Amino acid sequence: MSTPAAAGATEAAEAAPIAARARGLTKAYGTGETTVLALDSVDVDIARGRFTAVMGPSGSGKSTLMHCLAGLDSVSAGQVWLGRTEITGLKERELTRLRRDRVGFMFQSFNLLPTLDAAENITLPMDIAGRKPDQEWLKRVIDTLGLRDRLSHRPAQLSGGQQQRVACARALASRPELIFADEPTGNLDSRSGLEVLGFLREAVDELDQTVVMVTHDPGAAAHSDLVLFLGDGRIVDEMAEPSAEAVLERMKRFDTLLPDAAHGHISTPGHDGQLPHAHRPNEPFRDSRPPDTRRSDEG
Ligand SMILES: Nc1ncnc2c1ncn2[C@@H]1O[C@H](COP(=O)(O)OP(=O)(O)OP(=O)(O)O)[C@@H](O)[C@H]1O
Numbered sequence: 132m133s134t135p136a137a138a139g140a141t142e143a144a145e146a147a148p149i150a151a152r153a154r155g156l157t158k159a160y161g162t163g164e165t166t167v168l169a170l171d172s173v174d175v176d177i178a179r180g181r182f183t184a185v186m187g188p189s190g191s192g193k194s195t196l197m198h199c200l201a202g203l204d205s206v207s208a209g210q211v212w213l214g215r216t217e218i219t220g221l222k223e224r225e226l227t228r229l230r231r232d233r234v235g236f237m238f239q240s241f242n243l244l245p246t247l248d249a250a251e252n253i254t255l256p257m258d259i260a261g262r263k264p265d266q267e268w269l270k271r272v273i274d275t276l277g278l279r280d281r282l283s284h285r286p287a288q289l290s291g292g293q294q295q296r297v298a299c300a301r302a303l304a305s306r307p308e309l310i311f312a313d314e315p316t317g318n319l320d321s322r323s324g325l326e327v328l329g330f331l332r333e334a335v336d337e338l339d340q341t342v343v344m345v346t347h348d349p350g351a352a353a354h355s356d357l358v359l360f361l362g363d364g365r366i367v368d369e370m371a372e373p374s375a376e377a378v379l380e381r382m383k384r385f386d387t388l389l390p391d392a393a394h395g396h397i398s399t400p401g402h403d404g405q406l407p408h409a410h411r412p413n414e415p416f417r418d419s420r421p422p423d424t425r426r427s428d429e430g
Contacts, residue, residue, distance in 0.1 A: 187361030292323025
């Protein structure tokens with residue numbers, strides 16, 4: 132199903148296993164004087180089998196980047212590939228099929244259907260696609276997430292953490308090439324959030340899945356292999372093997388100076404010296420564990 136343009140990227144994709152790639156990705160909202168440049172010529176490679184976190188101040192373009200990489204939003208300029216398939220230029224029907232077959236999504240709001248029980252919610256995307264779940268895989272996902280005795284419960288009968296675990300299982304059920312998680316722990320208490328992060332980590336380490344997670348939380352980002360930092364619609368930095376402390380320190384730098392290369396000057400961000408969302412009173416993860424123990428208490 133590759134387009135001719137995607138065929139050109141095939142060799143590169145084979146040389147370096149990437150799950151998603153963007154080149155010159157630009158996204159503008161609105162027109163004329165009200166135009167907002169949400170993404171400004173972003174080049175990014177999402178490595179296969181890795182856990183990538185996307186961080187940055189509020190309005191820096193995190194969600195837009197995720198939506199464009201996932202084919203949920205159109206781009207204004209540039210190219211995006213999912214695996215070897217160039218998705219920019221695909222028709223909506225092709226995009227829908229591609230998302231359904233190859234991408235898993237987890238959102239802060241869970242997006243579970245209230246009339247279906249947990250088991251039905253987990254397999255819904257596959258049912259819609261007319262695909263039979265791999266029962267062995269499904270069993271593993273359900274057991275790892277501790278959902279075995281909750282399968283017949285509807286969302287209203289589940290706690291927030293359990294609902295998010297169902298959403299996590301749904302994202303994983305079809306063994307997608309790439310899982311996008313948008314603030315997956317945002318609505319969870321500390322313990323449930325750690326569980327979900329632990330499972331995403333395990334999905335990468337044990338099940339060879341690829342995860343891209345947008346988060347405001349340095350502690351959550353510390354579960355990733357690589358943090359991409361967005362500022363003003365550009366990737367301004369990255370950090371491998373992050374610790375919560377190092378991510379927090381990097382985020383603090385957004386509070387003082389933001390390079391505004393597009394306009395050739397340094398500007399201050401438009402908020403009041405607070406980390407965007409990172410100082411939320413209910414923020415569950417930051418500094419909660421020493422970096423050297425961050426993977427041992429999960430699973
Ligand atoms: N549908 C839209 N129409 C107009 N502007 C938009 C739209 N969606 C996003 N934007 C603007 O694009 C910029 C990037 O938004 P985006 O939601 O990607 O940022 P973010 O980093 O995810 O922010 P947050 O951390 O607050 O969720 C912002 O200036 C935002 O106001």
